[in-house]
Amino acid sequence: MATTTTRTSNILPTLYATLLFVSLTTCNAKNKNDKNLLYVFGDSLFDAGMTLYTGVAGDGAEFWPYGRTYFKKPAGRYCDGRVIPDFLAQYAGWPHLQPYLQPGFDDYTKGTSFAAASACVLVETRPGKFDAILSARNWDEWMRLTRSKQNNLRSEFLDIRSECVQWIRSMLSSWLFLLLLFAALMDLRKEGGTYLGCGSNRHLITQLINLALQMYYFVQMVRKLKQQVGESEGNKLLSKAVYLIDIGGNDYFSIFEPNKTNLPQLPLNPHSKKTYVNQILSELTTHIYTLYNKGARKFAFPNIGPLGHFPSMKTLCMLRPEKSCLADLDELARMHNAAFATLANKLQKRLPGFEYSIYDFYTAVDLRVYNAYSYGFKESITACCGSGMYNGDFTCQKTEHSFSACSNPPDYLWFDAGHPTEKANEQFASEMWSGGLDVVAPYNLKSLLTMS
Secondary structure, three states: HHHHHHHHHHHHHHHHHHHHHHHHHHHHHHHHOOOEEEEEEEEOOOOOOOHHHHHOOOOOOOOOOOOOOOOOOOOOOOOOOOOOOOOOOHHHHOOOOOEEEOOOOOOOOOOOOOOOOOOOOOOOOOOOOOOOOEEEEEHHHHHOOOOOOOOOOOOOOOOHHHHHHHHHHHHHOHHHHHHHHHHHHHHHHHHHOEEEEEEEOOEEEEOOOOOHHHHHHHEEEEEEEEHHHOOHHHHHHHOOOOEEEOOOHHHHHHHOOOOOOOOOOOOOOOOHHHHHHHHHHHHHHHHHHHHHHHHOOOEEEEEOOHHHHHHHHHHHOOOOOOHHHHHHHHHHHHHHHHHHHHHHHHHHHOOOEEEEEOOOOOHHHHHHHHHHHHHHOEEEEOOOOOOOOHHHHHHOEEEEOOOOOOOHHHHHEEEOOEOOOHHHHHHHHHHHHHOOOOOOOOOOHHHHHHHH
């Protein structure tokens, strides 16, 4: 009996260790296969450095004092430190999301960010550095149009606008045009892109990462992800991920910028406002369908903020003859937000498995503007960095302009003319992540991310 007891005593620790190892291994394998990722789309409020790799950087985020509070150096973010997705990734247990175009980055099982400064929903709002409109994103089609036999880059996207194609064909007899087109194509191929078109001013474009191009990059990433992990695992990752989208503010800002002949004409009226909002939401819906058709099921959106509170808009509207400039901006934001909430609800009913979260960014900013001290801010009107009234000129870091930069960004709601400080971003992210129904609905991001 003593011998049996001794043997049993010796076996139990080994058995326990074996079971523990199997349990941990199974758990780790489960965690490895059940990653809930974040894929981020949008503009400079969410840009995690994407603009650094597009060839159109130069607006500031790659220079001091951007990044000073957290990174201690510029990090490609339009902020003194981290932007909202940085905090959300942290809450979800991930490191900072890497921009999709970052050289050497190819581990898409950790999520990625496609968001880029100046991005818009409508391509014609800010068409790119050659003032043009997207028309084609397919190398084969461009080679056919230019009568070339080269045929070695393929795309899953094809969006040819007939008026652009007709114009291109009419220009093919011009050797100067062919040289310009060839140079543009070579530039795109060198940079790894296939994004080219023509515009209202008959100019060629290269890259400015509007939402359309972000979708193209996403489709490209899906293909690479499935090559890495297989079709089945890739589909599982894509369906469990959350797709975080912040876009639209630039489309409304741009109405009041000079020389925007392809946007609604000022002064605005109720009909033109409604028409423009519907145009933006129609295009946005198209891109949501692109994500959904590639496996996306869980979406998170901050709505449009109170545009009239942005220091840049306060400064711009001072120069406009329309006395209703700021009021028009805020009304456009409210119209957009109301219509988008209705749209999201319709999509949930129409698309099987579609779930969403909308963060009330409009109210969140509004509360901090009017109740700054309650949220730990001393200044909620003037930006920390910039020049002009309210520091509303985008001159932060620009050596050709004089600008001022505060020494205490956490005291400010705004870091520059159009972007919150890291402190404000952390507050917004916290509310998005775990806030109640009064700030984020019908789910917060934490609930959405863990939803099966």
